Amino acid sequence: MNKTIALLPGDGIGKEVMFGAEEILKAIGEQYHHTFTFQYGRIGGDALDHTGEPLPSETLEICKKSDAVLLGAVGGPKWEENSPELRPEKGLLKLRKELNLYANIRPVKAYESLADHSPFKREVVNGVDMVIVRELTGGLYFGKPSERQFTKGEESAVDTLFYSKKEVRRIIKTAFEMAQTRRKKVTSVDKANVLESSRMWRETAEEISKEFPEVTLEHMLVDNAAMQLLKNPSQFDVIVTENMFGDILSDEASVLTGSLGMLPSASLSEGGLHLYEPVHGSAPDIAGKNLSNPLAMILSAAMMLRMSFGLEAEAEVIENAVERVLDGGKLTSDLAKGNAGVLTTQQMIEEVKVCIADNDAILSIMEAYA
Numbered sequence: 517m518n519k520t521i522a523l524l525p526g527d528g529i530g531k532e533v534m535f536g537a538e539e540i541l542k543a544i545g546e547q548y549h550h551t552f553t554f555q556y557g558r559i560g561g562d563a564l565d566h567t568g569e570p571l572p573s574e575t576l577e578i579c580k581k582s583d584a585v586l587l588g589a590v591g592g593p594k595w596e597e598n599s600p601e602l603r604p605e606k607g608l609l610k611l612r613k614e615l616n617l618y619a620n621i622r623p624v625k626a627y628e629s630l631a632d633h634s635p636f637k638r639e640v641v642n643g644v645d646m647v648i649v650r651e652l653t654g655g656l657y658f659g660k661p662s663e664r665q666f667t668k669g670e671e672s673a674v675d676t677l678f679y680s681k682k683e684v685r686r687i688i689k690t691a692f693e694m695a696q697t698r699r700k701k702v703t704s705v706d707k708a709n710v711l712e713s714s715r716m717w718r719e720t721a722e723e724i725s726k727e728f729p730e731v732t733l734e735h736m737l738v739d740n741a742a743m744q745l746l747k748n749p750s751q752f753d754v755i756v757t758e759n760m761f762g763d764i765l766s767d768e769a770s771v772l773t774g775s776l777g778m779l780p781s782a783s784l785s786e787g788g789l790h791l792y793e794p795v796h797g798s799a800p801d802i803a804g805k806n807l808s809n810p811l812a813m814i815l816s817a818a819m820m821l822r823m824s825f826g827l828e829a830e831a832e833v834i835e836n837a838v839e840r841v842l843d844g845g846k847l848t849s850d851l852a853k854g855n856a857g858v859l860t861t862q863q864m865i866e867e868v869k870v871c872i873a874d875n876d877a878i879l880s881i882m883e884a885y886a
């Protein structure tokens with residue numbers, strides 16, 4: 517397979533973790549005879565420093581000409597005082613809009629060997645393996661009007677929660693398609709007891725569920741979902757929800773895994789050009805110190821292989837390698853919590869590479885897909 521991948525490292529630890537993803541993809545390419553061509557683009561503060569813009573047109577062009585986009589992270593104290601248009605985050609928001617990335621997919625998996633690193637009890641996090649599907653281009657964050665108003669000397673503010681039926685259908689269908697390849701359960705989260713947009717959301721979920729008879733649909737009010745995520749998180753398979761609810765719930769769920777450095781994500785477009793990035797930011801406090809955990813970025817690359825290129829077995833080889841490294845007690849400092857044997861970023865990348873090259877373990881995976 518020949519594929520071109522846009523690599524946008526961005527700022528802070530974005531560069532370090534992107535190096536890890538690139539190394540792992542090179543190893544997979546060599547081992548399974550795929551040619552991955554990497555095209556590098558600047559974004560965020562790095563792009564501001566070099567071009568004066570957070571998303572230069574050259575970067576956008578590189579992305580549009582590629583088969584998939586991998587992004588590190590953007591932002592940092594250096595650019596915090598910039599005007600809103602010249603902030604690093606603006607580059608990422610513009611990229612999401614330009615590529616029409618409507619669905620944010622966040623898997624949340626609690627690794628057995630990390631159960632004691634979560635702030636929750638082992639019995640609560642054991643078995644957690646869910647995907648949160650968040651609508652990303654509509655709802656309260658984009659509805660108009662969104663403004664301050666002044667009426668008879670009184671100041672007020674308005675934001676608008678708007679969804680077209682088409683937008684709701686699109687994201688709920690994505691969730692059902694995903695559930696079909698997993699444990700076949702969709703939890704649709706809304707606030708249908710109060711909001712009209714949620715009532716339309718719920719009706720739409722019911723309509724779509726008829727197209728997927730083998731998938732079970734349940735509805736849950738967002739306040740209950742926030743509680744259930746902490747009380748009994750293993751009940752969830754695929755959660756689908758609107759933009760703001762998804763923003764809050766996916767951050768809440770991320771705590772279950774023990775570290776932000778473990779969480780990958782995908783943002784899907786209708787056109788098929790998808791973007792993959794770790795959930796974490798640029799971590800300026802540890803940037804440049806060889807301390808960052810590269811696994812969220814490496815797992816994002818695995819999601820890319822599966823979702824953009826259909827390379828399911830290769831994705832599983834990476835995920836399996838990560839799991840074996842963790843099972844062997846090899847941890848970066850965000851996970852090790854003061855324990856001995858802490859790995860640097862570079863050492864963690866090497867450990868994953870060693871596991872990928874371990875033929876015995878991967879042969880069984882490849883045979884299963886033969």
Ligand code: NAD
Binds near residue numbers: 608
């Ligand atoms: P952050 O995710 O960068 O860091 C939060 C904490 O988690 C820090 O203590 C950091 O050291 C730690 N951490 C994060 N990723 C880690 C990893 N891979 N390995 C080990 N430790 C890790 O969030 P923040 O500190 O709130 O934000 C820092 C900058 O990142 C800000 O400029 C913010 O705007 C930006 N940001 C960018 C994105 C993105 O690019 N998608 C997302 C969130 C924040």
